Amino acid sequence: MTAPAARRSAADGGPHHPPPGWSPNSWRVRPIAQQPGWPDPRRLREVLEDLALLPPLVLPGEIEDLRHTLARVAEGRAFLLQAGDCAERFASCTESGVRGRLRVILQLAILLTYGSGLPVVKVGRIAGQFGKPRSSPTEVVDGVELPAFRGDNVNDPAPTPQARTPDAERLRMAYHHASATLNVLRALTKEGFADLNRVHAWNQEFVRRSPAGQQYEAAAADIAWALRFMAACGADTARMQAVRQVQLYTSHEALLPAFEQALTRRAEAAGAWYGTSAHMLWVGDRTRDVDGAHVEYLSGLGNPIGVKVGPSLTPADLRVLCDRLDPDHIPGRLVLISRLGADRITDLLPPLVREVAATGRPVVWSCDPMHGNTFRSASGYKTRRLADIIREIDGFFAVCGAEGAFPGGIHLELTGDNVTECLGGAEEILDTHLSRRYETACDPRLNAGQSIELAFHIADLLRRHRAS
Ligand code: PEP
Ligand code: CO
Secondary structure (H helix, E strand, C coil): CCCCHHHCCHHHCCCCCCCCCCCCCHHHHCCCCCCCCCCCHHHHHHHHHHHHHCCCCCCHHHHHHHHHHHHHHHCCCCEEEEEECCCCCHHHCCHHHHHHHHHHHHHHHHHHHHHHCCCEEEEEEECCCCECCCCCCEEEECCEEEECCCECCCCCCCCCHHHHCCCCHHHHHHHHHHHHHHHHHHHHHHCCCCCHHHHHHHCCHHHHCCHHHHHHHHHHHHHHHHHHHHHHCCCCCCCCHHHHCCCEEEEEECCCHHHHHHCEEEECCCCEEEECCCCEEEECCCCCCCCCHHHHHHCCECCCEEEEECCCCCHHHHHHHHHHHCCCCCCCCEEEEECCCCCCHHHHHHHHHHHHHHHCCCCEEEECCCCCCCEECCCCCEECEHHHHHHHHHHHHHHHHHHCCCEEEEEEEECCCCCCCCEECCCCECHHHCCCCCCCCCCCCECHHHHHHHHHHHHHHHHHHHHC
16 A cells, blocks of 8 residues: 655655644644634643554555545546545444445445546545534533534534533544554455455445436446456456555544644655645635644645635635645645535636636645535425535536636545435435434435435536546
8 A cells, every 4th residue: 555755756746845934733823713622731732642652544655645646636637536424433433334434435436437437536534534613612402502512533422511521532532443444444445345346246235226226236237247348358357456456545624733743744755744644634614724723734744635615715815825735836735625505606616716727736626515505404404405416516517617627526425324314316305304314423414325326427527528
């Protein structure tokens, strides 16, 4: 999984070096948003000191591999699929839990590859996506005001003052749960489970009967046939690494710089610094202040950095943010993730794309069609309509096409389970169905059938974009 930095071509640039004055803790003097009120600062310090002594979760060589792969996305030669839970739970760190989440990512990736003819870079919101920014620091439950749930790495969602009190020990648990998740992921992606010869086995029984599942079965049969064709031509597909293994990278929102700092390591050979809690880190829409702590921290790392681009970000501010995070225009360094909402994307995205294009910077444009389309349904559930999600993606492809930019990626909140959290789809999930299996710890996720349906739609858009 690691690759020595030395074998990379100079043409891809990088690695990114920190700006003058940066250090892993230089964020501490900046204003910071969305932090828990830790009740015991001494305990917090001890946990962070312990974490700083533990091994990195991912290695600099892997991180550089991802950056080089994203450089190909920026050139239009590959497509980025970034997907997973809104908020990962410690309790879902089980073998079957991890297997289920990997399975749906593999299904989507193969459909996108099959439909578009492009390699798909797979990045999970996984193995560390524990922390959540909140619109309000407190919520009222049964008349009692409680601190909001900020993710398993901070507090517990149970509606009691004790459960909601931030506990620094949870940061240690976050490290160990991420480590255990990565361990299973590394095993499953290297042996057996991810083998393309098992493409049918990724379709779970409950999905198989659905319209999307049946469409998947037909695509899987074609892929199996193509593999037999290759074997008949003499290719030993049972042994080919490209058929038997996949590379899954990890990512999460770098919401807690104190935690990230404890896992920041310097790679002596490259002379660069890396956040080693995940391959890719992103800055959320609520914490992307160019003078704030989060951007300061991320500005020094060599990792690919995602930036959530919400409706309040002006083209001029986006330019300043890009200059700050990527002064050297390093290919694969920046992934700009638009989350503008289905109604506004066609108005708001064009000037943003133009502004970045004017800098000549080779960024990846990716579309998060989830976070701009959340609302509370009549029955009181936080939800999203698959139709809005599709409309935002359509808008994204249309704008990129018109502006001459490559629609490079998609950022989804999904699960391989049969949940009822988002409305619509071939199975026509209605507001009255949401209570059946509404299990998310934060935002509503697409279920397996809705995700597969969406993958067919995106593959189609990609194919058409490439043909135009
Ligand atoms: C998220 O990705 O879960 C999230 C909170 O997104 P945003 O920062 O775009 O609102
Ligand atoms: Co979310």
